[in-house]
Amino acid sequence: MANARQSNFMALIVQKYGGSSVGNPERIKNVAKRVAKYRAKGDQIVVVVSAMSGVTDNLIKLAKEIMPLPTEREMDMLLATGEQTTIALTAMALHSLDLKAVSLTGSQAGIVTDDVHTKAKIQHIAPKQVHALLDAGNVVIVAGFQGQTSAGHITTLGRGGSDLTAIALAAALKADLCQIYTDVDGVYTADPRIVPGARKLDEISYDEMLELASLGAKVMQSRSVEFAKNFGVIFEVRSSLNDNPGTIVKEETKNMEDVVIRGVSLDKHQAKVTLVAVPDQPGVAARIFKALGDASINVDMIVQNISHGAGKPATDLSFTIDKPDLLKTRKVIDGFKAEIGYREAIADENIGKLSIVGVGMRSHSGVAAKMFETLAREGVNIEMISTSEIKISVVIELTKGEQAMKAVHAAFLE
Numbered sequence: 001m002a003n004a005r006q007s008n009f010m011a012l013i014v015q016k017y018g019g020s021s022v023g024n025p026e027r028i029k030n031v032a033k034r035v036a037k038y039r040a041k042g043d044q045i046v047v048v049v050s051a052m053s054g055v056t057d058n059l060i061k062l063a064k065e066i067m068p069l070p071t072e073r074e075m076d077m078l079l080a081t082g083e084q085t086t087i088a089l090t091a092m093a094l095h096s097l098d099l100k101a102v103s104l105t106g107s108q109a110g111i112v113t114d115d116v117h118t119k120a121k122i123q124h125i126a127p128k129q130v131h132a133l134l135d136a137g138n139v140v141i142v143a144g145f146q147g148q149t150s151a152g153h154i155t156t157l158g159r160g161g162s163d164l165t166a167i168a169l170a171a172a173l174k175a176d177l178c179q180i181y182t183d184v185d186g187v188y189t190a191d192p193r194i195v196p197g198a199r200k201l202d203e204i205s206y207d208e209m210l211e212l213a214s215l216g217a218k219v220m221q222s223r224s225v226e227f228a229k230n231f232g233v234i235f236e237v238r239s240s241l242n243d244n245p246g247t248i249v250k251e252e253t254k255n256m257e258d259v260v261i262r263g264v265s266l267d268k269h270q271a272k273v274t275l276v277a278v279p280d281q282p283g284v285a286a287r288i289f290k291a292l293g294d295a296s297i298n299v300d301m302i303v304q305n306i307s308h309g310a311g312k313p314a315t316d317l318s319f320t321i322d323k324p325d326l327l328k329t330r331k332v333i334d335g336f337k338a339e340i341g342y343r344e345a346i347a348d349e350n351i352g353k354l355s356i357v358g359v360g361m362r363s364h365s366g367v368a369a370k371m372f373e374t375l376a377r378e379g380v381n382i383e384m385i386s387t388s389e390i391k392i393s394v395v396i397e398l399t400k401g402e403q404a405m406k407a408v409h410a411a412f413l414e
């Protein structure tokens with residue numbers, strides 16, 4: 001492999017540009033200018049791009065106008081077109097600056113996935129073609145968010161999946177640097193669009209970033225952070241609109257525990273499903289969650305209440321899922337209604353999951369009490385609670401989500 005260290009090139013850099021960073025022709029030209037600057041220094045550049053902002057959402061809307069629950073294979077075929085548009089446009093923008101550039105789809109870049117359409121996992125990457133093109137002096141532009149099964153079917157990697165493409169490619173290519181360019185200056189203590197007092201972090205540990213990302217901070221796709229942690233890919237989240245230094249995401253260091261709470265996140269894309277009067281017997285929960293798991297539905301929080309009343313013991317079982325999975329969930333739970341014999345299923349889409357995250361929580365006490373007191377003062381009712389060593393999450397009414405987020409951020413971080 002002729003990578004940066006073995007040849008005269010200064011560095012091999014993977015740069016990922018998200019939807020808003022390639023949102024119009026002007027922005028794409030700006031991306032090309034930034035790439036050209038690095039190229040002028042002699043660096044080898046692999047560019048990963050998302051679909052232009054709004055494109056993926058529009059494609060999903062279009063599909064739903066044809067049928068409410070399209071097959072996931074055809075969804076992938078459709079959604080992959082978004083990124084295919086931007087790779088070609090980005091290559092053209094580089095050509096117009098007289099740079100050699102070649103665009104590749106995920107499969108051309110050697111990204112092989114399993115066959116779980118719309119949420120596929122990368123199995124391996126064979127970047128032969130990427131290396132060959134880099135060695136021939138090209139900027140290589142790879143379509144984010146997509147791959148191909150070993151049987152040749154196009155897959156996608158879950159929403160926000162271009163982050164994963166970039167990090168997985170950085171690992172496979174042993175890149176010297178992985179930069180995630182987006183529309184904010186880095187990772188903040190909370191979404192700066194919701195919390196005006198949010199501060200940019202200079203660095204954050206993989207574990208904290210992973211929790212924040214999986215709990216609603218969409219600045220990074222959570223699976224991509226998991227991948228980075230597993231393969232030790234250090235990356236920087238930074239703005240495509242300026243040259244400010246961003247946030248470095250890396251392994252935890254000693255002094256990180258001095259900070260109790262690193263950040264606050266709010267997930268508005270969850271729904272709560274309650275199965276009322278589920279027979280309280282061994283094996284029932286296993287049957288329910290196995291069926292959901294088999295349908296690739298990610299269940300997050302689970303709460304079981306013992307219901308009162310005469311007759312056979314029964315419980316109410318509530319769990320949260322991603323909102324887009326609600327229709328599929330309904331189908332699955334309708335499917336086992338007769339067999340399991342719960343009374344009814346209630347779906348609540350008006351929920352938000354508010355979380356605080358920080359590795360310092362391990363060594364500091366009283367954090368939950370402070371969070372709950374803050375919510376009480378705001379008149380926010382807590383519907384569900386879940387904790388881990390480094391996070392506390394609560395399910396609350398969606399309409400009070402932003403107010404609660406601001407209050408909790410002020411209590412811990414301002």
Ligand code: ADP
Pocket residue numbers: 017018019020021050160181182183184186187188189190191192193212216217218219220263
């Ligand atoms: P891209 O299209 O570049 O992938 P995303 O829209 O997926 O960008 O993610 C960037 C957005 O993430 C920001 O515009 C911001 O509103 C949101 N965001 C949520 N939480 C955070 C946070 N803690 N720090 C920074 N941005 C955040």
Ligand code: ASP
Pocket residue numbers: 018019050051056057082144145158159160161162163
């Ligand atoms: N275009 C895809 C999405 O909107 C992937 C990405 O942007 O990372 O989810």
Ligand code: MG
Pocket residue numbers: 018160163218219220221
């Ligand atoms: Mg994103």
